[in-house]
Amino acid sequence: MIEIKNLVKRYGNKAAVDNLSFTVPKGEILGFLGPNGAGKTTTMNILTGYIASTSGTATIAGYDILEQPIEAKKKIGYLPEQPPLYMDMTVQEYLQFVFELKKTSGNKRKAIDNVLELARIGDVKGRIIKNLSKGYRQRVGLAQALIGSPEVLVLDEPTVGLDPKQIIEIRNVIKDLGKEHTIILSTHILPEVSAICERVIIINKGKIAAIDTPDNLAKRMSHDSRLSVRIVGDQQQVLQTLRNVEGVKHVHTDSMKEPSAYDYIVEAEKDFDIRQPLFFALAQGGMPILHMKNFDMSLEDIFMQLTADGSKALRPEKKKAIAQEKTELEPTEDTIDAEQATKNGGEEDASDL
Amino acid sequence: MLAIFKREFKGYFTSPIGFIFVGIFLFMAGLYFYVGNLATNSADIGSLFRQLTFVLMFLTPIHTMRLLSEERRAKLDQLLLTSPVSILSIVFGKFLAAFAVLAAAAGVTVLYTIIFFALGAHPSFAQIIGNYVGFLLMAGSFIAIGLFISSLTVNQVVAAVVSYATFFFLLITGWLASKTQDPNTAKVIEYLSPNSHYRNFSLGIFNVADAVYYLSMIALFVFLTVRVIEKRRWS
Ligand SMILES: Nc1ncnc2c1ncn2[C@@H]1O[C@H](COP(=O)(O)OP(=O)(O)OP(=O)(O)O)[C@@H](O)[C@H]1O
Ligand SMILES: [Mg+2]
Numbered sequence: 001m002i003e004i005k006n007l008v009k010r011y012g013n014k015a016a017v018d019n020l021s022f023t024v025p026k027g028e029i030l031g032f033l034g035p036n037g038a039g040k041t042t043t044m045n046i047l048t049g050y051i052a053s054t055s056g057t058a059t060i061a062g063y064d065i066l067e068q069p070i071e072a073k074k075k076i077g078y079l080p081e082q083p084p085l086y087m088d089m090t091v092q093e094y095l096q097f098v099f100e101l102k103k104t105s106g107n108k109r110k111a112i113d114n115v116l117e118l119a120r121i122g123d124v125k126g127r128i129i130k131n132l133s134k135g136y137r138q139r140v141g142l143a144q145a146l147i148g149s150p151e152v153l154v155l156d157e158p159t160v161g162l163d164p165k166q167i168i169e170i171r172n173v174i175k176d177l178g179k180e181h182t183i184i185l186s187t188h189i190l191p192e193v194s195a196i197c198e199r200v201i202i203i204n205k206g207k208i209a210a211i212d213t214p215d216n217l218a219k220r221m222s223h224d225s226r227l228s229v230r231i232v233g234d235q236q237q238v239l240q241t242l243r244n245v246e247g248v249k250h251v252h253t254d255s256m257k258e259p260s261a262y263d264y265i266v267e268a269e270k271d272f273d274i275r276q277p278l279f280f281a282l283a284q285g286g287m288p289i290l291h292m293k294n295f296d297m298s299l300e301d302i303f304m305q306l307t308a309d310g311s312k313a314l315r316p317e318k319k320k321a322i323a324q325e326k327t328e329l330e331p332t333e334d335t336i337d338a339e340q341a342t343k344n345g346g347e348e349d350a351s352d353l
Numbered sequence: 354m355l356a357i358f359k360r361e362f363k364g365y366f367t368s369p370i371g372f373i374f375v376g377i378f379l380f381m382a383g384l385y386f387y388v389g390n391l392a393t394n395s396a397d398i399g400s401l402f403r404q405l406t407f408v409l410m411f412l413t414p415i416h417t418m419r420l421l422s423e424e425r426r427a428k429l430d431q432l433l434l435t436s437p438v439s440i441l442s443i444v445f446g447k448f449l450a451a452f453a454v455l456a457a458a459a460g461v462t463v464l465y466t467i468i469f470f471a472l473g474a475h476p477s478f479a480q481i482i483g484n485y486v487g488f489l490l491m492a493g494s495f496i497a498i499g500l501f502i503s504s505l506t507v508n509q510v511v512a513a514v515v516s517y518a519t520f521f522f523l524l525i526t527g528w529l530a531s532k533t534q535d536p537n538t539a540k541v542i543e544y545l546s547p548n549s550h551y552r553n554f555s556l557g558i559f560n561v562a563d564a565v566y567y568l569s570m571i572a573l574f575v576f577l578t579v580r581v582i583e584k585r586r587w588s
Contacts, residue, residue: 009489048435052586073437084432086360100356101436
């Protein structure tokens with residue numbers, strides 16, 4: 001349904017999108033994930049014909065967006081990053097305008113009632129858009145994209161500015177739409193991707209870092225078994241003891257979670273179960289274990305690993321991204337692990353796509 | 354194109370701009386009509402319209418300044434350019450809307466000609482028609498220029514100021530031509546002057562070359578506007 005081939009967009013000598021290729025089959029919901037400035041919006045703007053690519057092609061339902069723009073655009077509903085709303089119109093007038101602009105066929109009233117219902121904005125249809133709250137404006141933007149039930153929906157951060165209840169509502173709407181439409185949506189919110197997308201593309205600096213199902217991504221990143229262990233005792237002594245256990249590849253301190261107890265991330269060699277040796281070694285040294293669990297990689301971690309490139313310049317951005325997700329995961333001071341994972345696993349994985 | 358025309362035309366009257374424009378235009382027209390015709394017992398409709406062409410120069414920048422600039426600032430161009438309509442129909446729809454507002458305002462002045470007849474004066478029909486046709490053609494070319502300038506910036510005020518500068522230059526082309534030594538250069542400058550092409554219309558003389566001048570100005574600037582928008586997608 002959507003085919004993107006060797007897409008490049010250069011601004012000056014900086015590539016915002018750098019040789020991107022992927023396809024989206026009919027009826028799929030594809031998540032587009034990446035840090036700020038990754039090139040998500042740029043890709044979507046090219047796909048919808050707002051800007052032209054420097055090179056490469058984007059095809060929608062067999063129509064090239066540059067060669068047959070009118071046909072291609074008829075298939076697309078686009079919700080841009082900033083919803084394009086005429087502030088001086090009422091919601092209904094605006095949707096009527098979009099209906100006419102898109103040369104939608106069929107009954108106008110029915111089409112508009114339908115999108116009012118889908119975006120749950122029936123109760124504000126007579127209001128001037130200027131007077132709506134940000135969340136409602138976002139929903140009017142979504143309604144606009146849905147008019148005429150286009151085969152392809154391109155949604156740039158569709159849940160931005162909504163409250164948690166609305167977010168869940170809109171996610172369900174999108175999921176429902178996904179049964180009949182092909183959808184690309186971009187987001188910073190990782191749980192959102194696992195909640196609604198069938199496939200994820202993680203992009204960073206205009207390049208694809210990974211492309212897979214949310215589950216698979218989590219699976220293939222967790223092959224190096226890591227443990228999170230909370231241990232009471234002198235930090236240096238604990239580290240010393242842990243490092244002497246057979247099969248332990250790498251140890252670092254995560255953070256102090258309780259008085260006198262630290263959390264440690266212990267990485268084992270492949271195919272080693274180090275839990276028992278770990279227990280005995282620590283017991284012998286008189287260092288009680290308060291808890292021990294597998295360090296599950298969430299999409300957050302995968303995301304961090306794939307998009308980390310080791311440069312210090314990226315760090316503040318990464319922390320901001322983490323803070324944004326409001327996860328419990330705290331930024332690790334020691335990013336060497338992440339870097340290594342990227343070098344060892346991430347890039348290989350990405351390159352064989 | 355119809356959707357864009359309708360939206361733009363209505364937009365003029367949901368913001369103060371449309372009312373300011375039409376209001377000032379009609380006020381000035383009424384003033385000139387009273388002072389130049391009624392108070393002085395003159396049935397010269399040509400002089401009335403010559404004054405109105407100056408009013409046009411001062412009002413058109415306000416009329417056209419937001420046509421494309423405001424939309425781009427509010428990212429509304431994203432909706433238009435990703436819809437299944439050509440850039441030409443977007444631009445032309447906007448041109449027609451601005452033109453229609455102006456034509457409606459000019460339409461009100463038909464009252465004045467009726468007053469002429471009611472008062473027993475009989476200006477020639479050819480002159481009346483000539484003035485209206487000429488005036489509308491001139492208005493069209495000014496709007497096309499203003500539209501083009503508004504496509505170059507996201508700032509309405511900049512668009513208005515640049516339009517004023519452009520119209521001021523066009524205004525003084527006649528004077529420039531008279532000061533130019535080289536007769537050929539003078540001819541070229543004279544040809545560029547919108548006022549020089551209005552003279553015949555104002556006397557009720559239809560000259561194809563004059564109409565061609567205005568129509569090609571419209572075509573040229575509509576085309577240039579399309580090119581600017583097209584070009585920006587590639588930058
Ligand atoms: N018009 C432009 N001129 C110059 N550079 C641009 C332009 N538009 C985008 N860029 C650059 O291209 C890169 C990608 O931007 P883009 O908006 O696609 O990122 P994004 O993934 O949507 O980010 P965000 O999550 O913040 O929305 C950025 O580095 C940005 O600075
Ligand atoms: Mg973006």
